[in-house]
Amino acid sequence: MYICFEGIDGSGKTTHAALTASWLRENGYMVHEVREPTDSNIGSLIRSMLSSPDARTPDVQRMLALLFAADRLTLRSKIEGDWAEDVVVSDRCYYSSMVYQGPEEWVCEINRFAPRPDVVILLDIDVEVAMERCGGTDEFEDPLYLAGVRERYLELADKNGFYTVNAERGVNLIQRDIRRILAPHFGICSGGIM
Structure with a gap:
């Protein structure tokens, strides 16, 4: 099973x-x-580009979308091959490119070979709360920009049947909700969950 966590x-x-x-x-x-x-190596290049001052420009976003698609292929052989009988838990997947790099149709096309998660959990949080948590020093941590990203995530969640969890609460409450979502997928008794 391939589980992906998404969110701003x-x-x-x-x-x-x-x-x-x-x-x-x-x-x-x-x-x-x-x-x-x-x-x-592709991931290292992406991280370098994400930290550049022009990271949010349209051309750099297009380059990043292509690089992310290539980077996902480095995971494909593992997720669909060596790890096929195991559980993969991911911090982001191709849905991030849909909300950050869009347009959605193009991102879907360039990611057509990317592994598809079985379960997507969107950790939804108010932009101001998120900014307090991460300090707001990153190029992508602009409140107006993140508000648009959050809105696109919520639309994507509605359209694709993601599980949405309120991420403004304490870690234990959030984790309880996540475990309640996942327990039936794994046959784990949810009675003793936090």
């Missing part, structure tokens, strides 16, 4: 991906944790 910066994707992976391991599952961008 500061929503808790990295934290909840790690906590979820740990919980699944405790329940006997072999779990692989991944993130986007990956640790591949």
Whole structure:
């Protein structure tokens, strides 16, 4: 099973991906944790480009979309091959490109070979709360920009049947909701969940 966490910066994707992976391991599952961008050479290039002052310009966003699509192919052979019987928990997937790099149709086309998650959990959070969490120093942490990204995420969630979790609460409450969502997918009794 391939599980993806999505959401704007500061929503808790990295934290909840790690906590979820740990919980699944405790329940006997072999779990692989991944993130986007990956640790591949392509991922390193993406991280470098994301930190440049012109990272939000249309041309750089198009280049990033193409690089992210290529980076996802580095995961495909693992997710669909070596890890096919295991659980993969990801901090972001191709849906991030839909909201950050768009337009959606083009992003879908260039990602047609990217692995598709079985479950997507959108960690939804108010932009101001997210800004407080992450400090607002990144090029992509502009309130107006993030408000648009959040809106696109919510539209995508509605259109694609994501599970949406209120990420403005404490970690334990958020994790409880995530575990309640995932428990039936794994046959885990949800009675003892946080």
